[in-house]
Amino acid sequence: MNNVSSKSINTSTSQQTNMIDRINLNLKKRYRAERRFKFYGLISICFALLCLVVLFTDIIGKGHTAFFQTYIALEVVLDADVLDIQNIDNPKQLSEANYQGVIRHSLRAVFPDVTGRNEKRKLYALVSSGASYHLADQVRADPSLVGQTIQLSVLADDDVDTWLKSRRNNGSEAFTGRLNSQQLDWLGNLFEANRLEQKFNIIFFTNGDSREPELAGIRGAIMGSLFTIMVTFLLSFTVGISTAIYLEEYAPKNRITDFIEININNLAAVPSIIFGLLGLAIFIGVFGMQRSVPLLGGIVLSLMTLPTIIISSRAAIKSVPPSIREAALGMGASKMQVILHHVLPLAMPGMLTGTIIGLAQALGETAPLLMIGMVAFVVDVPGALTDPSTALPVQIFLWSDSPERAFVERTSAAIMVLLALLISMNSLAVWLRKRLERRW
Amino acid sequence: MTLPFLLTLIAILICCSFITGKSRALTKSQRVGGARYLNSLPFYYGLLAAFWCAIPCLLFILIWSTFDEIIIRHIVISNLPETMRNIAKGEMTLLLNVVINIAAGLREVSGEPEHIRDSVAHLLALRSNSNMAMTVIALCLCVYAIAITWVKINPELRARKKVENIFKLFLLLCSCIAILTTVGIVASVVFESIQFFQKVPVTEFLFGLHWSPQVAIRADQIGGSGAFGAVPLFVGTLLISVIAMIVAIPAGLMSAIYLSEYASRRVRGVVKPLLEILAGIPTVVYGFFAALTVAPIIRENVEWLGGSWVFELMGLSVEVSSESALAAGLVMGVMIIPFISSLSDDVINAVPQSLRDGALGLGSTHSETIRRVVIPAALPGIVGGILLAVSRAIGETMIVVMAAGLTANLTANPLESVTTVTVQIVTMLVGDQEFDSAKTLSAFALGLMLFLVTLVLNIYSLHVVKKYREQYE
Numbered sequence: 001m002n003n004v005s006s007k008s009i010n011t012s013t014s015q016q017t018n019m020i021d022r023i024n025l026n027l028k029k030r031y032r033a034e035r036r037f038k039f040y041g042l043i044s045i046c047f048a049l050l051c052l053v054v055l056f057t058d059i060i061g062k063g064h065t066a067f068f069q070t071y072i073a074l075e076v077v078l079d080a081d082v083l084d085i086q087n088i089d090n091p092k093q094l095s096e097a098n099y100q101g102v103i104r105h106s107l108r109a110v111f112p113d114v115t116g117r118n119e120k121r122k123l124y125a126l127v128s129s130g131a132s133y134h135l136a137d138q139v140r141a142d143p144s145l146v147g148q149t150i151q152l153s154v155l156a157d158d159d160v161d162t163w164l165k166s167r168r169n170n171g172s173e174a175f176t177g178r179l180n181s182q183q184l185d186w187l188g189n190l191f192e193a194n195r196l197e198q199k200f201n202i203i204f205f206t207n208g209d210s211r212e213p214e215l216a217g218i219r220g221a222i223m224g225s226l227f228t229i230m231v232t233f234l235l236s237f238t239v240g241i242s243t244a245i246y247l248e249e250y251a252p253k254n255r256i257t258d259f260i261e262i263n264i265n266n267l268a269a270v271p272s273i274i275f276g277l278l279g280l281a282i283f284i285g286v287f288g289m290q291r292s293v294p295l296l297g298g299i300v301l302s303l304m305t306l307p308t309i310i311i312s313s314r315a316a317i318k319s320v321p322p323s324i325r326e327a328a329l330g331m332g333a334s335k336m337q338v339i340l341h342h343v344l345p346l347a348m349p350g351m352l353t354g355t356i357i358g359l360a361q362a363l364g365e366t367a368p369l370l371m372i373g374m375v376a377f378v379v380d381v382p383g384a385l386t387d388p389s390t391a392l393p394v395q396i397f398l399w400s401d402s403p404e405r406a407f408v409e410r411t412s413a414a415i416m417v418l419l420a421l422l423i424s425m426n427s428l429a430v431w432l433r434k435r436l437e438r439r440w
Numbered sequence: 441m442t443l444p445f446l447l448t449l450i451a452i453l454i455c456c457s458f459i460t461g462k463s464r465a466l467t468k469s470q471r472v473g474g475a476r477y478l479n480s481l482p483f484y485y486g487l488l489a490a491f492w493c494a495i496p497c498l499l500f501i502l503i504w505s506t507f508d509e510i511i512i513r514h515i516v517i518s519n520l521p522e523t524m525r526n527i528a529k530g531e532m533t534l535l536l537n538v539v540i541n542i543a544a545g546l547r548e549v550s551g552e553p554e555h556i557r558d559s560v561a562h563l564l565a566l567r568s569n570s571n572m573a574m575t576v577i578a579l580c581l582c583v584y585a586i587a588i589t590w591v592k593i594n595p596e597l598r599a600r601k602k603v604e605n606i607f608k609l610f611l612l613l614c615s616c617i618a619i620l621t622t623v624g625i626v627a628s629v630v631f632e633s634i635q636f637f638q639k640v641p642v643t644e645f646l647f648g649l650h651w652s653p654q655v656a657i658r659a660d661q662i663g664g665s666g667a668f669g670a671v672p673l674f675v676g677t678l679l680i681s682v683i684a685m686i687v688a689i690p691a692g693l694m695s696a697i698y699l700s701e702y703a704s705r706r707v708r709g710v711v712k713p714l715l716e717i718l719a720g721i722p723t724v725v726y727g728f729f730a731a732l733t734v735a736p737i738i739r740e741n742v743e744w745l746g747g748s749w750v751f752e753l754m755g756l757s758v759e760v761s762s763e764s765a766l767a768a769g770l771v772m773g774v775m776i777i778p779f780i781s782s783l784s785d786d787v788i789n790a791v792p793q794s795l796r797d798g799a800l801g802l803g804s805t806h807s808e809t810i811r812r813v814v815i816p817a818a819l820p821g822i823v824g825g826i827l828l829a830v831s832r833a834i835g836e837t838m839i840v841v842m843a844a845g846l847t848a849n850l851t852a853n854p855l856e857s858v859t860t861v862t863v864q865i866v867t868m869l870v871g872d873q874e875f876d877s878a879k880t881l882s883a884f885a886l887g888l889m890l891f892l893v894t895l896v897l898n899i900y901s902l903h904v905v906k907k908y909r910e911q912y913e
Contacts, residue, residue, distance in 0.1 A: 044698065049711070269832070278624050396728065
C-alpha cells in the first residue's frame with residue numbers, strides 16, 4: 001500500500017516536471033504563433049493601405065496629363081476675303097465668318113506641299129473641330145484684328161494630344177491611335193519646329209460635355225452636382241434635424257416611435273439603387289416630375305442621406321447634458337425655447353459634421369441618379385434646378401465608357417477633382433468636430 | 441401670374457400678418473393694463489398669425505400645383521374627338537406629348553391636324569384658368585387669415601402654446617418621412633412587380649435558368665423570345681459577393697483586431713483616418729479602377745499562367761473574359777474592408793476589459809486571449825457586421841456595372857463574365873423605356889428581390905448587433 005502511494009507520488013512529480021517541460025517546449029511555439037498573429041494583423045492593414053496608395057497613384061498617374069492640353073502654334077492671316085467679312089461692324093457677319101477656313105489656310109502655309117483632297121483632309125484633322133470657336137470669340141471681341149496676321153495657339157485634335165503626351169512620357173513608342181504615318185510625319189515636323197505646345201487645360205474646367213475629348217469639360221457636371229447637393233442639403237438638413245429633435249426630445253416611448261426608429265436604421269442600409277427605383281416609380285411615374293433634373297436628383301439623394309444625418313444628429317443632441325435643459329426649464333423657458341435657444345446651438349457642430357459627411361456620400365453617389373435619367377448627354381451647362389443635367393460621378397461613368405484614350409485621362413482627372421472635393425468636405429467635417437465640439 | 445411673383449406676394453402678406461398679429465396683441469393688451477398682461481410675448485402672437493396665414497395658403501398651392509397638370513391632361517384627353525379617344529395607351533402618350541410640346545413652343549403648330557390644334561388651345565386655356573384660380577384662391581386665403589387674426593387675437597389667447605404645438609407637429613411630420621420613404625420604396629417595387637408576375641410566372645422568375653430579357657417587338661423576330669429566369673443573376677451576384685467577402689473578411693477583421701488590440705495610439709490616429717478615406721471613395725471610382733486597371737492585370741496574368749499545367753489539371757478554361765467576376769469581386773472586397781474593419785472595431789472595443797485581464801492572468805498570450813476569449817465574446821457582433829457588409833455587397837451597383845458583364849452566364853468560374861441583379865436593373869432602366877413592357881417591369885421585380893434580401897439581412901444583423909451591445913452594457 002505504502003509502496004504504491006510513494007510510487008504514485010513519484011510519477012506525479014515526474015509528470016509535473018514533464019508538464020513544465022512541455023509548457024516550456026510549447027512556449028516557443030506559442031510565441032511564434034503570437035508573432036504570426038500580430039504579423040497577420042499588420043499585413044491586413046498594410047494591404048488596405050497599399051490598395052489606397054495603388055488606387056491613388058493609378059488615378060493620378062492616368063489623370064495628371066489631362067490638366068495640360070496640346071495646342072499648335074500657327075501664324076493665322078485673318079484675310080477678310082477668306083473670312084468672308086465685308087463689314088467688320090456687322091455682328092452677323094462676324095459670327096458667321098469662315099474662321100475654320102483661315103486656320104486651314106495657315107496650316108497649309110506650314111505644309112505647302114500638301115495638295116491632294118484626301119491629304120488635305122488628313123492635315124485638317126490635326127486641328128480640333130472646336131478650334132475656330134476660340135478664334136471667333138477673339139475676333140468678335142476685337143474686330144479690328146481682321147486683315148492682320150496674328151500668332152495663334154490652335155487647339156489640337158485629341159489624337160495629336162495623346163500622341164504628344166505618350167511621346168513625352170516614355171520617348172520610345174508613342175501611342176498613335178487613328179493617326180497614319182503621313183500625319184505622324186507632319187507632327188514630327190511641327191514638333192521639331194517647336195510649334196506643338198502644352199498649355200494648362202482651361203477647357204476642361206469651363207466646358208460642358210462633348211463628343212470630342214479635347215472639347216469635353218466638367219463644368220456642366222460640376223454645376224449639376226452643385227444644384228443637386230444644394231437641394232439635398234436644404235431638404236435633408238431640415239428634415240433630418242427635425243426628426244432627430246423629435247425622436248430625442250419629444251417622442252413618447254411607444255410603438256410608433258419604435259417603428260420610426262426601425263425604419264431609419266433600415267433605410268441606412270438599403271442599397272442606393274433602390275432609392276433610384278423609388279424616384280423613377282413614384283416621383284416620375286406618379287407625380288409626373290421631369291426626368292434628369294437636379295431637383296429630382298436632390299430629392300432622391302436627400303431621402304438616401306437622411307438616415308446618416310438623423311443618426312449623427314441624434315448623437316449630437318444626446319451629448320448635450322440634461323443639466324442645460326433643466327436650467328433653462330427652471331428659468332421658465334418652454335420646451336421649444338429650450339430646444340431652439342440652448343440644445344440646438346450646442347448640438348449644431350455635431351449635426352453639421354454629420355450633415356457634411358452625409359452630403360459627401362451623396363456627392364459621390366451614382367446609381368440612383370442613373371435610374372432617374374441624369375445620365376443623358378448634356379452639352380449645356382445647367383443654370384437652374386430644372387435644367388437637364390448630369391452630375392460629376394455620372395459624368396465619370398459616362399466617360400469611362402468612351403473608347404478614346406483621351407477620355408481615359410479626362411475620366412481620371414474628373415475623378416481627381418471629385419476626390420479632392422470629397423476629401424476637403426471630410427476634412428472640413430473633421431476640423432469642425434475638433435474645433436467646435438465641446439466635451440462636457 | 442407666375443409662381444415666383446405669387447410667392448413673393450404671399451411672403452409680403454405673411455409679413456403683414458405677422459405685424460398685424462403682434463400689433464393687435466399690443467393694442468388689445470392696453471385695455472387690460474399693458475403688455476405684461478399678455479399671455480405670451482407679443483412675438484408669439486405675430487408668429488401664430490404668420491402661421492395662420494402661411495400654412496393653409498402654401499399647402500393649397502402645393503396640392504393644387506401637384507395635381508392641376510394631371511387633371512388638365514385628363515380633361516384634354518376626354519375632350520378629344522370620339523375616334524381619337526380609343527387609341528392605344530402608348531399612342532395617347534405620344535399625342536399628348538405633341539400637344540404639350542406645341543403648347544410649350546417647342547414645336548411648330550402648322551401642319552398638325554385639327555384635333556391637335558384644338559387640344560393645344562384647350563390646354564392653354566385650361567392652364568391659364570387654373571393659374572388664375574390658384575392665384576385668386578391663395579390670395580383670398582391669405583387675406584382671410586389676416587382678417588381672422590384681426591378678430592381673434594386677444595390677450596387671453598395662449599399663443600406660445602399654439603406655436604409650440606405647430607412646431608411639434610412639424611417635427612412629427614418630418615419624422616414620418618422615414619416611414620413614408622419605406623412605404624414609397626415598397627409601393628414602387630411591389631406594384632410593378634405584380635404587373636410583371638402577371639406576365640411571367642413567379643416560379644419561372646425564381647427558378648428559371650435562362651435570362652435573356654429582350655422581348656421581340658415583332659412576333660417574327662429571331663431570338664426575341666424573352667426568358668426571365670433569374671437564377672443566373674442570383675448566382676452571379678452571389679459569386680461576386682463571395683469573392684468580395686473572401687478578400688474583405690480576413691483583411692477587415694484582422695486590421696480591426698490589430699488596431700484595437702495591438703496598435704499604439706499614434707498608429708491608430710494615422711491609420712483610422714486613412715481607412716476612412718478608403719471608405720469614402722465613391723463606388724464609381726472603384727468601378728473605374730476595377731474595369732481599367734484590375735481587370736487587364738488579371739487577364740494578362742491568367743493568360744500568362746494559362747499554359748501551365750495547373751489549369752489543364754483543373755480543367756478550367758484559360759479564356760479570361762475582359763469583364764471577369766474576379767476583378768469586380770476583388771475591388772468590391774477592398775471597398776468593404778474599411779466597413780467591416782470599423783464595425784468589428786466597435787464590437788471588439790465593447791468587450792469588457794475584465795475578460796481580457798482574466799485570460800491574460802491565466803497565462804495565455806495576447807493572441808490566445810484574442811482568439812479564445814475576445815473573438816468568441818464579440819462573435820455575435822462581428823457576424824452582424826459581416827451580414828451588413830454582405831447586404832452592402834449584394835446591393836453594390838457601380839462596381840459591377842462597370843467591371844462585371846452584361847451576359848447572364850450560369851457559372852461558378854470567377855474568370856468568366858457574370859452579371860448581377862443590380863447590373864440588370866441599371867441596364868433595363870437607363871435610357872428610354874416603355875413603362876409596361878415585361879423587360880422594364882422585370883427590373884422592378886429584381887428590385888423587389890434585392891430589397892427583400894437586403895431587408896432581411898439588415899433587420900437580422902441590426903437585431904444581432906443591438907442584442908450584443910445590450911449584453912455588455
